[in-house]
Amino acid sequence: MPILTIEGNGPLDGNVVISGAKNAALPCLTACILSAEPVTLLNVPQVEDIKTMCTLLRELGMVVEEDGDRVYVDGGPISSHSTRYDLVKAMRASILALGPMLARLGRAEISLPGGCAIGSRPVDFHIAALKKLGAEITLEHGNIEASATKLYGADIYFDKVSVTGTENLMMAATLAAGTTIIRNAAQEPEIIDLASLLRAMGAKIDGDGTSTINIHGVESLHGATHSVIPDRIETGTYVCAAAITAGHLRIERCLPNHLSRFLEQMHRAGLEFEVGSDFIEVLPHKGLSANDVQTQPHPGFPTDMQAQYMAVMTQAEGRTLITESIFENRFMHAVELKRMGADIRIDGHTALVTGPSLLSGTDVQATDLRASASLVLAGLVADGQTIIHDIQHLSRGYDRLDEKLVLAGARIERSAI
Numbered sequence: 147m148p149i150l151t152i153e154g155n156g157p158l159d160g161n162v163v164i165s166g167a168k169n170a171a172l173p174c175l176t177a178c179i180l181s182a183e184p185v186t187l188l189n190v191p192q193v194e195d196i197k198t199m200c201t202l203l204r205e206l207g208m209v210v211e212e213d214g215d216r217v218y219v220d221g222g223p224i225s226s227h228s229t230r231y232d233l234v235k236a237m238r239a240s241i242l243a244l245g246p247m248l249a250r251l252g253r254a255e256i257s258l259p260g261g262c263a264i265g266s267r268p269v270d271f272h273i274a275a276l277k278k279l280g281a282e283i284t285l286e287h288g289n290i291e292a293s294a295t296k297l298y299g300a301d302i303y304f305d306k307v308s309v310t311g312t313e314n315l316m317m318a319a320t321l322a323a324g325t326t327i328i329r330n331a332a333q334e335p336e337i338i339d340l341a342s343l344l345r346a347m348g349a350k351i352d353g354d355g356t357s358t359i360n361i362h363g364v365e366s367l368h369g370a371t372h373s374v375i376p377d378r379i380e381t382g383t384y385v386c387a388a389a390i391t392a393g394h395l396r397i398e399r400c401l402p403n404h405l406s407r408f409l410e411q412m413h414r415a416g417l418e419f420e421v422g423s424d425f426i427e428v429l430p431h432k433g434l435s436a437n438d439v440q441t442q443p444h445p446g447f448p449t450d451m452q453a454q455y456m457a458v459m460t461q462a463e464g465r466t467l468i469t470e471s472i473f474e475n476r477f478m479h480a481v482e483l484k485r486m487g488a489d490i491r492i493d494g495h496t497a498l499v500t501g502p503s504l505l506s507g508t509d510v511q512a513t514d515l516r517a518s519a520s521l522v523l524a525g526l527v528a529d530g531q532t533i534i535h536d537i538q539h540l541s542r543g544y545d546r547l548d549e550k551l552v553l554a555g556a557r558i559e560r561s562a563i
């Protein structure tokens with residue numbers, strides 16, 4: 147099993163270049179199922195979840211060629227309607243194949259998904275919404291079995307904002323007869339990116355980026371070329387890396403307007419930075435202060451930044467209350483941060499962080515993707531060596547995180563034990 151060894155060594159200083167967004171590239175890849183013509187995706191991050199999704203598409207019979215950050219997908223030869231359990235188990239986003247398979251093939255068999263252990267994370271919204279489009283869906287032996295001779299547009303309200311739920315439905319509705327309206331839709335930049343690809347493929351969609359999305363079904367979709375948006379969570383993670391080390395970091399090829407609320411909160415905590423249309427330059431600071439946050443669907447403070455923010459607040463002066471409103475079990479990193487010396491009290495959905503704490507390096511366990519990132523951040527300022535185990539979680543979603551940090555002056559080594 148690979149481990150990361152980090153030697154805390156003071157402020158970062160340098161540049162990092164942001165990769166494409168994993169959470170945008172994943173639905174873009176499954177959108178390729180919808181067309182018999184080839185789609186080329188550019189700026190795709192080189193992370194494990196993308197490799198898993200490419201394997202899933204190949205096993206459906208599709209031709210997938212990965213060449214650096216460019217992925218060519220030909221959905222012409224698709225021949226299977228079922229996905230392998232171990233692929234779906236490895237990655238919850240495999241559920242994103244359900245809507246497109248149903249729309250293009252009229253049939254889909256997919257295991258109930260796994261992924262990060264950050265709560266029960268059901269897929270009931272996906273299933274209920276696809277049923278409203280006319281699909282017949284049964285759950286048997288841990289499998290979702292779905293079929294539909296034809297999908298029909300419908301007016302659908304999500305009880306809770308769901309990112310992949312919105313994406314699944316949006317994709318299925320592109321080939322449904324008539325108009326689908328998605329109410330209480332997710333408004334994340336990744337939704338807009340997927341809608342842009344689908345439009346380039348001939349879909350008729352408007353309202354993406356708002357809470358009501360309209361999809362007017364078409365007969366078929368054609369090929370396209372699309373460049374995936376930069377990863378806003380990777381961007382935010384580097385802002386945190388600069389903040390926790392009081393470093394100076396220029397973060398390039400990002401879209402700062404995709405993380406406005408997060409940047410606003412970092413500024414409130416005392417972080418200074420300059421922002422351009424495609425870069426953020428974090429400036430050295432002389433101390434951060436406590437600042438409460440609550441996670442919310444976009445445009446609120448992202449739950450995917452909560453763990454990293456918590457690591458930064460261990461070094462801020464005062465008491466920070468962090469409220470997690472999206473997932474019920476997303477404080478696993480707190481236990482490991484406490485083992486490094488952080489003062490954190492968990493009470494249900496809230497974490498009270500009192501800082502600044504002197505962190506000391508030790509062996510810690512990565513439990514999910516963003517939790518792993520928070521441990522890396524803590525390791526950058528801990529006294530001595532931090533050894534992070536189970537870093538496969540990190541590799542699922544961060545494109546060469548250790549290499550990029552090393553270029554900015556961090557001391558990190560990847561090795562196997």
Ligand code: UD1
Binds near residue numbers: 172239273307309473
């Ligand atoms: C996506 C992101 C993930 C991010 C999350 C919230 C991808 C691949 N993953 O996950 O990184 O943390 O959005 O921003 O884009 N829910 C249900 N039933 C459902 C679906 C969701 O109850 O059928 C609940 C979830 O348990 C959670 C909430 O709705 O409490 C939001 O989850 P959702 O937006 O669906 O998360 P994902 O799309 O899985």
